[in-house]
Amino acid sequence: MKEAVVFYPAPLIGHLVSTIELCKLILTHQPSLSIHILIITPPYDTSSTSTYVSTVSTTLPSITFHNLPTFTPPHTLLSSTLNHETLLFHLLHHNHPHIHQTLISISNTHSIQALILDVLCSQSISIASQLNLPTYIFLPFSASGLASFLYHPMLHETYHKSFKELNTFLAIPGVPPMPSCDMPKPLLERNDESYKNFLNCSLVASKAAGFIVNTFEALEQSSIEAISNGLTLPNSPTPPLYCVGPIVSQIQNTGDNECLKWLDSQPSKSVVFLCFGSLGVFSKEQLHETALGLEKSGQRFLWVVRNPIRDQNHNLALGTQEDPDLDSLLPKGFLDRTKEKGLVVKNWAPQAAVLSHDSVGGFVTHCGWNSVLEAVCFGVPMIAWPLYAEQRFNRVVAVEGMEVALWMHENVEGFVEANEVEERVRELMESERGKRVRGRVMVAKDGAMAALGDGGSSRVALDKLLRAWNGRSVHNKIS
Ligand SMILES: O=c1ccn([C@@H]2O[C@H](COP(=O)(O)OP(=O)(O)O[C@H]3O[C@H](CO)[C@@H](O)[C@H](O)[C@H]3O)[C@@H](O)[C@H]2O)c(=O)[nH]1
Numbered sequence: 278m279k280e281a282v283v284f285y286p287a288p289l290i291g292h293l294v295s296t297i298e299l300c301k302l303i304l305t306h307q308p309s310l311s312i313h314i315l316i317i318t319p320p321y322d323t324s325s326t327s328t329y330v331s332t333v334s335t336t337l338p339s340i341t342f343h344n345l346p347t348f349t350p351p352h353t354l355l356s357s358t359l360n361h362e363t364l365l366f367h368l369l370h371h372n373h374p375h376i377h378q379t380l381i382s383i384s385n386t387h388s389i390q391a392l393i394l395d396v397l398c399s400q401s402i403s404i405a406s407q408l409n410l411p412t413y414i415f416l417p418f419s420a421s422g423l424a425s426f427l428y429h430p431m432l433h434e435t436y437h438k439s440f441k442e443l444n445t446f447l448a449i450p451g452v453p454p455m456p457s458c459d460m461p462k463p464l465l466e467r468n469d470e471s472y473k474n475f476l477n478c479s480l481v482a483s484k485a486a487g488f489i490v491n492t493f494e495a496l497e498q499s500s501i502e503a504i505s506n507g508l509t510l511p512n513s514p515t516p517p518l519y520c521v522g523p524i525v526s527q528i529q530n531t532g533d534n535e536c537l538k539w540l541d542s543q544p545s546k547s548v549v550f551l552c553f554g555s556l557g558v559f560s561k562e563q564l565h566e567t568a569l570g571l572e573k574s575g576q577r578f579l580w581v582v583r584n585p586i587r588d589q590n591h592n593l594a595l596g597t598q599e600d601p602d603l604d605s606l607l608p609k610g611f612l613d614r615t616k617e618k619g620l621v622v623k624n625w626a627p628q629a630a631v632l633s634h635d636s637v638g639g640f641v642t643h644c645g646w647n648s649v650l651e652a653v654c655f656g657v658p659m660i661a662w663p664l665y666a667e668q669r670f671n672r673v674v675a676v677e678g679m680e681v682a683l684w685m686h687e688n689v690e691g692f693v694e695a696n697e698v699e700e701r702v703r704e705l706m707e708s709e710r711g712k713r714v715r716g717r718v719m720v721a722k723d724g725a726m727a728a729l730g731d732g733g734s735s736r737v738a739l740d741k742l743l744r745a746w747n748g749r750s751v752h753n754k755i756s
Pocket of ligand 1: 290292294418552554556557625629644645646649651667668
C-alpha cells in the first residue's frame with residue numbers, strides 16, 4: 278500500500294497556506310509520499326480558499342484534498358457579535374465523525390504514517406488515538422506561542438481572574454515577561470467558550486507524538502530550550518519538538534504587478550510597506566489617521582488598504598472584500614499630495630515579492646506569524662501593529678525577545694494616532710534605534726538561511742521527523 282500522511286488544517290487561509298508550504302517541503306524530501314488534506318468548508322464566503330485549493334490540486338498531484346461535508350450552524354452562531362474562534366470550534370466539533378470516517382476510507386488504500394493536526398484542531402487527537410494513529414500537532418506560529426499554549430493550564434491554575442483583568446506580567450518559560458492583556462485574544466476572557474476550547478486543546482497536547490513548529494532554533498532559542506527541557510509541561514513528558522522553519526510562501530510569478538513596477542522606480546531600502554495579513558481591516562477613522570501620519574513622516578510608502586470595518590471589536594474581515602473607494606476613505610487630496618512618494622493598493626499585494634524587493638526598507642505589520650517570518654527571511658525590520666488573534670503576543674516576542682521590530686503604541690481605546698505613526702515610521706527609517714533593529718533582522722535572516730541549509734537545525738529536524746514516520750510499522754490498516 279502507498280504510504281500517506283494526513284493533514285487536518287484549521288479553515289483559515291493563513292493556516293492552510295502554511296500547511297501546504299510544509300507539505301511541499303516534505304515532498305521535496307520524500308517525493309513518494311502521498312499527502313491527504315482534510316478541508317472544512319466554513320459557513321461564510323471562502324472563494325479565496327477554494328481558488329487556492331484548486332490551484333494546489335492541479336499543480337501538486339501528490340496532494341489530495343478531501344472536502345468534509347458543509348456545516349450550516351444555527352443562526353445565533355453566525356451573529357456578528359460572536360467571536361470567530363467560537364464559530365470555528367463549533368465547526369471543528371461538528372466534523373469529528375467525518376474525520377473518523379475519512380481516515381478509515383483513506384486507510385483502505387493507503388498506509389497512514391501520521392496524522393498532523395493544526396493546533397486549533399488538537400481536540401481531534403482523541404479520534405486519532407481511537408484509530409491508533411501517531412498524531413502530531415502543527416503550529417503555524419512561533420515556538421513562544423507553543424510555550425504559552427503548553428503552559429496555559431499552569432497559568433489557569435495559578436490565576437483566578439481573566440487575563441484581561443489581571444494587569445500583571447505573566448512568567449511563561451522561555452518567553453519575555455508577557456503583559457497579561459497581550460495574551461492571545463481568545464484567551465483574554467476566562468468564561469468565554471473559546472477560552473475553554475483553547476484550554477482543552479492545551480490539556481490534550483501532551484498526548485501528541487510531536488510538535489511541528491514553523492520557526493528555527495536561532496530565532497527562538499530560549500522558548501525552544503524551555504519547551505525541550507520540559508519547563509512548559511512540568512507534569513508530563515514533553516513530546517519531541519521539530520522546528521522545521523522558516524517555511525514561508527514562495528514568491529509567485531507576479532508578472533507586471535503594479536506595485537512591484539512602482540518599487541522598481543524607488544531608491545534602495547527607502548519604502549515602508551504597510552500590510553495587515555489576509556484578514557486585517559481598520560475603521561474609517563483609523564485609515565484617515567494613518568494616512569495623516571504617513572504623509573507627515575515624509576517617508577516613501579506602499580500601503581495595502583481594505584474597506585473599513587463596521588464592528589469596532591473585530592479587526593478582521595471574513596469573506597470576499599470589495600474594492601475600497603480610496604477617495605472617500607482617505608483625507609481629501611492625500612493621494613494627489615503623496616503621489617511622488619507613495620502608492621496605495623486595494624485589498625492585496627504580493628507580500629513576499631514586495632518584502633524581497635530591494636526598495637523596501639521597513640514593514641508595518643499586524644504581526645501574523647507568517648508575516649514576521651517573511652520579514653525575517655528577507656531582512657526587513659518591522660513596526661509591530663497587532664490587530665487580533667495572537668498578534669499582541671507576537672509583538673512582545675518580536676520587539677522584546679527577537680528585537681526585530683519597534684512597538685507601535687495605541688491609546689487606551691486601541692486607536693493609533695497620526696503622531697505615533699509618523700514618529701514610529703521615522704524612527705525605523707532614520708534613527709540609530711531603527712539601525713539596530715535592521716542589524717538584528719539581518720542577523721536573523723542569516724540564521725534562517727543557515728537553518729535551512731545542509732546540516733542546518735531545521736533540515737536536521739525535518740530528517741528526524743521523516744525518519745520517525747518511516748520507522749512506524751506501516752502495514753496496519755485502521756478500522
Ligand atoms: O496583501 C496581502 C496580505 C497577506 N499576504 C500573505 O498572506 C499571509 C498572511 O499570513 P499572516 O501574516 O500569518 O497573517 P494572517 O493571515 O492574519 O494569519 C493568521 O494565522 C497566523 C498563523 O497562525 C497567525 O499568526 C495570525 O495572527 C492569524 O491572523 C502571508 O503569507 C502574506 O505574505 C499577501 O501576500 N498579501
